[in-house]
Amino acid sequence: MSEKYTIAFYNIENLFDTKDDEHTNDEDFLPTSVKRWTTKRYENKLRKLGQVISQIGEDDIDGPPAIVGLAEVENNQVVKDLIDSKYLKHYKYDIVHYDSSDERGIDVALIYNTDVFEVSHSEAYPVYLTKEDGSRDYTRNVLQVTGRLNDEQIHIIVNHWSSRRQGQKKTEYKRLAAADTVNRIVKTLNKNYSNPKIIVMGDFNDTPYNKSLLSLETESNLYNPFKKISTENKGSLNHNFQWHLFDQILISTNFFDTKFTQFNLSEAKIFNSQFLTQYHGKFKGQPFRTYVGKRYKGGYSDHFPVYIEFKEDV
Numbered sequence: 001m002s003e004k005y006t007i008a009f010y011n012i013e014n015l016f017d018t019k020d021d022e023h024t025n026d027e028d029f030l031p032t033s034v035k036r037w038t039t040k041r042y043e044n045k046l047r048k049l050g051q052v053i054s055q056i057g058e059d060d061i062d063g064p065p066a067i068v069g070l071a072e073v074e075n076n077q078v079v080k081d082l083i084d085s086k087y088l089k090h091y092k093y094d095i096v097h098y099d100s101s102d103e104r105g106i107d108v109a110l111i112y113n114t115d116v117f118e119v120s121h122s123e124a125y126p127v128y129l130t131k132e133d134g135s136r137d138y139t140r141n142v143l144q145v146t147g148r149l150n151d152e153q154i155h156i157i158v159n160h161w162s163s164r165r166q167g168q169k170k171t172e173y174k175r176l177a178a179a180d181t182v183n184r185i186v187k188t189l190n191k192n193y194s195n196p197k198i199i200v201m202g203d204f205n206d207t208p209y210n211k212s213l214l215s216l217e218t219e220s221n222l223y224n225p226f227k228k229i230s231t232e233n234k235g236s237l238n239h240n241f242q243w244h245l246f247d248q249i250l251i252s253t254n255f256f257d258t259k260f261t262q263f264n265l266s267e268a269k270i271f272n273s274q275f276l277t278q279y280h281g282k283f284k285g286q287p288f289r290t291y292v293g294k295r296y297k298g299g300y301s302d303h304f305p306v307y308i309e310f311k312e313d314v
Contacts, residue, residue, distance in 0.1 A: 024105025
């Protein structure tokens with residue numbers, strides 16, 4: 001007999017509350033903004049995101065993912081509101097979140113089912129970037145969480161790397177700096193733990209074949225199952241009618257050594273069920289977004305979630 005566990009990552013596209021935070025640039029997401037981000041719209045997004053998360057994984061797994069990494073959350077409260085929303089409140093989810101110095105005020109976070117995962121340590125690592133004038137360029141932290149998944153210790157690293165908005169080549173150094181941060185975290189884990197089992201997940205804003213992701217494989221001895229999934233016609237987001245697989249989950253290669261783990265990797269997938277997509281028109285099949293520019297669409301996110309599945313022989 002074997003147990004199955006789903007571990008997922010989801011960029012949930014600007015999960016902001018409706019209150020003005022004077023320390024961050026959240027003016028776009030207020031009831032008085034051009035986008036008219038109201039309580040009704042906020043609660044609708046929470047409900048829809050909860051519906052998605054509750055369904056990630058294979059049909060034969062009873063219940064939602066054991067662990068979900070999140071990107072683009074404004075603060076601890078919005079994550080709490082998410083796990084208290086209609087489709088998730090019946091499950092025993094808890095939160096790991098740290099505020100970052102990101103200029104837009106968005107962070108990464110982790111939610112986990114306390115029935116199967118117990119957190120023993122968590123830490124946020126800043127990614128140090130500088131602008132052309134030498135001043136600090138603030139971005140999202142890298143989140144590291146250690147815990148026991150059904151009594152086996154694992155270490156999770158959650159990422160949301162800098163975007164390509166100003167051009168892929170021009171911004172590449174930012175993602176390479178984030179990759180260096182992750183590689184340093186993995187070195188620390190290898191120093192502090194014996195043969196640590198590590199899962200690295202995130203919206204990397206790079207593909208499995210870009211230099212930043214390849215460095216995680218070579219320097220940190222990670223395996224990227226999403227390399228096999230990446231094609232021209234499939235991805236976790238679509239930009240200018242091109243698919244990109246920026247959302248990925250990598251695992252340390254010792255997950256393949258049965259002497260050290262009970263977990264076997266059985267699946268690595270993009271969760272792109274039809275209800276998450278645009279139903280018609282020229283954007284048919286693309287992620288059904290909350291906003292397109294300033295226009296409210298009432299969808300889920302501009303990204304599809306990704307997930308892996310472990311079978312545990314018991």
